[in-house]
Amino acid sequence: MQIDMHYYGTYAMARAAGVSKVAAQNIATAAQFVDDSAKKGESKLFDDGSRFYYQATAHHAEDLKNHEEENQRHVWVPFHFIPGNEGETFAERLVCRKDSQIAKDMINFNLSLSERSYFLELIGITAHVYADTFAHYGFSGISHQLNMITDGTLEFLNLKDTEIKNHIELKAANFLKKYNISFPNIVSAVVERGATLISKGVIGHGAVLTNPDRPYLTWRYVTEHPQQEPVERENLSDFMEGCEKLHGLFRRFLEARPDYAESSGLDFATIADRVQSVLKEQAPREGRIDAWQQAAESGDIFSGAGEKIPEYGGDSWISRRDSMAGDDSKIILDEPVYRFYQAAQVHRAHVLRDLLPKYDLVVA
Numbered sequence: 345m346q347i348d349m350h351y352y353g354t355y356a357m358a359r360a361a362g363v364s365k366v367a368a369q370n371i372a373t374a375a376q377f378v379d380d381s382a383k384k385g386e387s388k389l390f391d392d393g394s395r396f397y398y399q400a401t402a403h404h405a406e407d408l409k410n411h412e413e414e415n416q417r418h419v420w421v422p423f424h425f426i427p428g429n430e431g432e433t434f435a436e437r438l439v440c441r442k443d444s445q446i447a448k449d450m451i452n453f454n455l456s457l458s459e460r461s462y463f464l465e466l467i468g469i470t471a472h473v474y475a476d477t478f479a480h481y482g483f484s485g486i487s488h489q490l491n492m493i494t495d496g497t498l499e500f501l502n503l504k505d506t507e508i509k510n511h512i513e514l515k516a517a518n519f520l521k522k523y524n525i526s527f528p529n530i531v532s533a534v535v536e537r538g539a540t541l542i543s544k545g546v547i548g549h550g551a552v553l554t555n556p557d558r559p560y561l562t563w564r565y566v567t568e569h570p571q572q573e574p575v576e577r578e579n580l581s582d583f584m585e586g587c588e589k590l591h592g593l594f595r596r597f598l599e600a601r602p603d604y605a606e607s608s609g610l611d612f613a614t615i616a617d618r619v620q621s622v623l624k625e626q627a628p629r630e631g632r633i634d635a636w637q638q639a640a641e642s643g644d645i646f647s648g649a650g651e652k653i654p655e656y657g658g659d660s661w662i663s664r665r666d667s668m669a670g671d672d673s674k675i676i677l678d679e680p681v682y683r684f685y686q687a688a689q690v691h692r693a694h695v696l697r698d699l700l701p702k703y704d705l706v707v708a
Contacts, residue, residue, distance in 0.1 A: 345479045346557050348629055349583065351376035351656045352636035354471050356619075357587055359646045361594035362609025367464055369654050371594075373661065374468025374684050375475075378402060378423055380658045381684070394673030398665070398685040399692075401469075416486045416547055417708045422695040423469070423688075424476050425485030425548055426450065429703050435488050437705060442481040442582070443589060447474055449699055451593060454691065458600035465680060466687035467597050471590055473691075478586030479556040482575065483549040489569040493551045497566035500555075501576070508626045515554065559583040559623040559632070583623045588612045607647045618644040 345353075355372035363371070378401045385399040401423050403415060421427065421438065428441025454470045457463060483491050503509040549556050555563050556579065564576040591612045598605045612619075618639050625635040636653060643650035661681040668676055676682040696708040 345475055345583075345586075346554075346629055347376050347379075347656060348632035348636060349475060349557075349559065349586075350379060350472055352633050352653055353587060353622075354468070354475070354590060355653050356636055356640060356645050357590040358594045358597075359640075359651075360610050360612070360615055361591050362598055362605050362607045362647070363594055364604055364606035365651070365654075367604040369657075370464045370680060371468040371471060373657050373680070374465040374687070375472040376656055377658050377661060377681075377684055378469055378472040378688075380662070381688075383662075388669045390668075390673040391670055392673055396668060396673070396676060396682065396685075399689070401688050414708075418692065418696070420485030420547055421707055422692050423473055425480050425483060426473055426477060426695065427485075427700065427703075427705060427707075428477075428481070429705065434705070435484065435486070435490055437703075438486060438488075438707070439482065439484045439490060440477055440480045442477050442585070443474075444477060446699060446703060447477050449702075450474070450691075450695060451596075453694055453699065455596055455600050457690070460687075460690075461677070462683035462687040462690075463601065464604075465684040466691065467593075469684075469687055469691050471593060474593060475586050475590060478582045478589070479579070480549060481582075483552075483556075485548060487547045490567075491548065491551055492568040494566040494568045494572060497564070497574075498552060498555070499564050500561065501564060502560075502562040504626050508628075511628055512554075512558070555579075560626045580620070580623055584616070584620055587619050587623070588616070610645075610647050615645050618642075 351372045354375045355368050358368035358371055359365070381398075381401045382403050383400060385397065387395050387397040389395050400415075400419060403419060425438075425440040426444070426447055427438045428444040429437045429446055430441055430444075431437050431439065451470055451474060454466050457466060460466065500509060500512070503512075552563075552565055555561055556577070559579050562576070562578045562580070564574065567573045567575060595609070598609075622632075622635040622639050625632055627635070639645050640653050641650040661684070664679060665681045668679075668682075700707050
């Protein structure tokens with residue numbers, strides 16, 4: 345998923361569930377920041393001798409660290425492709441699955457930490473990982489042949505006009521260019537050949553480009569391994585299910601911390617049609633963000649009067665993180681970006697060292 349869902353959609357589902365504006369903004373910022381915290385781990389030394397060390401929770405598509413096994417297992421597996429534990433082999437069991445039992449166990453554990461100072465940020469991380477199961481299912485966070493598709497089988501099935509189709513193909517072509525892959529015919533390269541070429545050296549859903557992240561898209565492909573299996577996916581139904589599950593997550597969050605409630609919220613059934621209209625918007629990312637904003641301002645999603653979703657503040661988190669050195673270290677304890685890294689470390693350690701081994705999955 346992209347920022348339209350991880351930030352704007354997450355904020356909308358939190359507010360719809362009854363979460364206060366301030367808490368919803370913090371949660372949604374943390375949810376999107378999982379994708380934006382791609383800087384390699386560094387440490388900050390303070391004047392009083394304290395040190396703040398942080399690790400990446402993502403790597404950008406062109407980052408060579410994506411091809412390092414250690415980074416795949418410490419970044420992509422716990423934060424973006426949490427294993428579904430289905431199949432016989434180790435590799436099959438690492439494939440992400442929608443709403444898996446492992447994902448549910450992750451939620452239960454993270455909700456149990458409701459009294460921690462970083463609880464809001466932890467719920468944002470939880471929301472990111474959980475939402476991704478409704479888009480990233482069928483793919484794994486490690487480089488493997490299971491992520492490959494058969495040459496020439498990637499198809500778009502429901503694009504309403506050529507404008508959005510051209511937009512997707514251009515984005516895909518730019519993605520290919522980052523890997524120094526060029527073809528005389530961009531369209532056929534992307535749809536017929538590019539996916540297979542990329543899949544030999546990329547993790548996750550790289551073989552199908554950004555198709556899983558577009559909420560409006562219906563598409564299909566044929567898997568290459570372990571057999572030729574046709575797959576047709578309707579993202580709209582997957583994203584609708586994801587939104588409903590996120591709404592339920594935030595209901596449980598308020599049960600654990602009722603002090604973060606601003607209202608009794610709305611049942612998902614009462615906002616489902618409006619949410620669906622947002623997700624159906626066939627537009628580039630900016631247009632999809634506008635659709636969430638319009639739904640919020642119309643008053644159709646939140647209880648009470650309509651409101652504007654605050655702009656994403658991840659850049660200010662990065663700025664604060666990178667300028668911390670020299671401060672009295674006690675000051676950072678109240679910084680959301682510091683709490684984010686606290687929460688990320690707890691989440692990472694729990695998933696890799698406790699949760700996955702519970703299912704006999706030794707990943708790291």
